[in-house]
Amino acid sequence: DAKTTQPPSMDCAEGRAANLPCNHSTISGNEYVYWYRQIHSQGPQYIIHGLKNNETNEMASLIITEDRKSSTLILPHATLRDTAVYYCIVRVGEGADGLTFGKGTHLIIQP
Amino acid sequence: NAGVTQTPKFRVLKTGQSMTLLCAQDMNHEYMYWYRQDPGMGLRLIHYSVGEGTTAKGEVPDGYNVSRLKKQNFLLGLESAAPSQTSVYFCASSYAGGSNQPQHFGDGTRLSIL
Numbered sequence: 429d430a431k432t433t434q435p436p437s438m439d440c441a442e443g444r445a446a447n448l449p450c451n452h453s454t455i456s457g458n459e460y461v462y463w464y465r466q467i468h469s470q471g472p473q474y475i476i477h478g479l480k481n482n483e484t485n486e487m488a489s490l491i492i493t494e495d496r497k498s499s500t501l502i503l504p505h506a507t508l509r510d511t512a513v514y515y516c517i518v519r520v521g522e523g524a525d526g527l528t529f530g531k532g533t534h535l536i537i538q539p
Numbered sequence: 540n541a542g543v544t545q546t547p548k549f550r551v552l553k554t555g556q557s558m559t560l561l562c563a564q565d566m567n568h569e570y571m572y573w574y575r576q577d578p579g580m581g582l583r584l585i586h587y588s589v590g591e592g593t594t595a596k597g598e599v600p601d602g603y604n605v606s607r608l609k610k611q612n613f614l615l616g617l618e619s620a621a622p623s624q625t626s627v628y629f630c631a632s633s634y635a636g637g638s639n640q641p642q643h644f645g646d647g648t649r650l651s652i653l
Binding site: 473474523527 | 543570572574581582583584587589595597598629631636637638639641642643644645646647
């Protein structure tokens with residue numbers, strides 16, 4: 429699986445959009461980009477994933493650049509409960525695969 | 540919306556004791572996984588199952604056994620607990636395998652081996 433690079437930490441004001449970047453310059457054509465988050469003492473929570481097109485669900489939007497070498501997770505109206513470590517993962521393969529989480533971005537929402 | 544439920548949430552064992560961790564999912568998912576998470580190590584896959592009655596080894600299977608007798612349940616057993624197995628254990632499930640199938644996690648079991 430391709431390696432991802434994320435900033436170690438970010439701050440965002442409550443009510444504003446939080447934009448979390450991820451670089452995956454070695455991504456291959458059949459690798460999906462996934463975002464998970466982990467709130468302290470809880471299990472990893474799936475947020476969104478995509479291959480080429482931008483994606484949106486009730487939690488967030490995922491913007492993937494045309495060359496697919498980077499992506500941005502957007503939380504449109506951040507709340508204090510969005511404070512968590514956010515992980516960007518790229519996945520390829522058939523069958524069962526173990527997810528590999530890097531160090532992620534610690535997003536802190538400021539009141 | 541229960542999703543993936545793990546029991547117990549916390550447990551303290553003595554070295555050599557045995558126990559079983561239970562994972563239950565109500566999403567009719569075929570695939571189920573057991574991970575452990577240790578500080579500085581990230582998630583590591585212990586065992587997984589691709590359907591009822593099947594199990595397979597992951598990255599760190601030694602010292603653990605698993606069973607999938609029912610589609611909705613995946614059990615992780617420690618036959619003789621060791622201090623090195625002190626960890627947070629997460630169960631996950633997915634509808635199917637492959638990179639277009641997100642895994643959904645439970646809230647974990649925090650296990651301490653004294």
